[in-house]
Amino acid sequence: MINQELQHILDINPQATIATRGYYTNYPVKAYAIKNDCALIVGYTDQMWIHCVGQDKNDLGVLLNEYKGLSPYFYSVEEWMLPLILATGKEEWRMETMRYMLDPNVIVPEPMNEIVSLTPDHTSYVFEHTNYREYTDMDYIRDRLEQGISAAIMKDGKPVAWGFTHDDGALGFLHVLPEYRRKGYARDIVLARIAKKREFGLPVYCNIVPDNTPTIKLMESLGFKPDRKIFWLKLHEA
Numbered sequence: 001m002i003n004q005e006l007q008h009i010l011d012i013n014p015q016a017t018i019a020t021r022g023y024y025t026n027y028p029v030k031a032y033a034i035k036n037d038c039a040l041i042v043g044y045t046d047q048m049w050i051h052c053v054g055q056d057k058n059d060l061g062v063l064l065n066e067y068k069g070l071s072p073y074f075y076s077v078e079e080w081m082l083p084l085i086l087a088t089g090k091e092e093w094r095m096e097t098m099r100y101m102l103d104p105n106v107i108v109p110e111p112m113n114e115i116v117s118l119t120p121d122h123t124s125y126v127f128e129h130t131n132y133r134e135y136t137d138m139d140y141i142r143d144r145l146e147q148g149i150s151a152a153i154m155k156d157g158k159p160v161a162w163g164f165t166h167d168d169g170a171l172g173f174l175h176v177l178p179e180y181r182r183k184g185y186a187r188d189i190v191l192a193r194i195a196k197k198r199e200f201g202l203p204v205y206c207n208i209v210p211d212n213t214p215t216i217k218l219m220e221s222l223g224f225k226p227d228r229k230i231f232w233l234k235l236h237e238a
Contacts, residue, residue, distance in 0.1 A: 006032060009039050009053055015101075015227070018203060019076035020051045022169035026147060033067055035059040040067055045167045046140035049075035057084065064088050072235040076168065076207075079229045089235035095135055097207035098216075099170075099227040102194065104203075106223035110195070111188035118150040118162055126162065129175055135232065143167070149200075151192035153185050161185035163193060171197075171206040174215060186218055194222075 002010065002024045010017045023043060031042040038054025040063050048071040054060050061084045068088035077085065082094075102108075118126070123142040130136065144150075150164035163174040163186075171193050176185050197204050207230050208215050 002029065005034065006039060006041065009034065009037055012037055013055060016055070016078070017053055018101075018205060019099075019168040019170065019230070020053055022203075023049075023051065023075070023167055025169070026167060031070075033063055035063050038063060040064070040070075042071060043075075045143065046137055047071070047073040049073050051075050052077060052081050052085070060084055061087070069238060072237050074231075074233040074235075077231045077233055079231065082231060082233070085233060085235070089238075092234045092236045093134075094234070095209070095232040097209050097230050097232075099205060099207050099230045100216075100219050100224040101227045102204040102222070102224045104198070108191055108194055108222055111191045112184060113153050113188045115151050115188065115192040116154055118145050118152050118159065118164060120145045122152075122159060122162075125159065126173065126175075129177070130173065131175075132173075140167075141173075144173075149193055149196045151189045151196070153180075153188065155180070161189050163189040165193065165197075166207075169197070169202055171204070186215070187222070190218065190222060 010021050020041060027043045027045060029041055030044055033040045036056065036059050038056050038059040041051040041053060043049055050071050050073065052060060052074065064084050065088060074085055120142050123138055123145060126141050127138050144164050148165035152159040152162040160180040161176040163171060166172040174186055174189060194204050206219060
């Protein structure tokens with residue numbers, strides 16, 4: 001889904017572009033623009049997202065100015081890119097996260113509990129319990145349950161703990177119902193998805209909001225290391 005010209009730019013710094021590479025493994029490129037070793041790549045999942053790729057501030061700034069108004073949504077943005085984007089419009093909202101990565105050589109145990117996959121039939125149930133309704137919708141969740149890697153622990157026929165992968169392949173949507181917490185369920189959900197991603201030869205990483213201390217501690221206990229701050233951003237529409 002990525003042509004050779006874009007692939008060359010993405011491969012210059014594979015760790016920095018891990019989210020964009022994962023995204024366009026799953027979804028088609030709608031449009032793109034290139035200046036030297038920088039690019040804006042546009043794709044659609046829940047919104048029309050612009051991916052900013054490259055390390056040169058001047059070239060990226062030129063692209064952002066030339067194509068401002070293309071979409072107000074910016075995907076997996078590094079912190080140094082924020083001023084360049086905000087020079088083209090006024091911020092409506094942003095979501096700050098820290099990206100955590102798991103080295104392929106880190107050994108993790110198997111889950112202790114029985115794990116099953118979620119299905120699209122669980123869409124409304126998952127949406128009802130998510131803490132991030134401001135940033136997502138039911139269509140996105142349904143898409144990820146159809147196409148992503150999911151894991152759940154069931155009690156009395158309903159999911160009590162679950163997680164699945166985002167559109168870029170990052171681990172996400174980790175949730176345990178309050179009455180089932182402190183039982184190791186969240187850990188098992190993470191372990192199951194690590195195993196499945198490694199089975200497919202895919203990199204393992206996640207993005208965690210700064211105030212989610214329990215998840216940060218969980219991921220660090222399994223060997224995840226902080227990589228860089230990552231933002232999702234929306235500008236006010238003209």
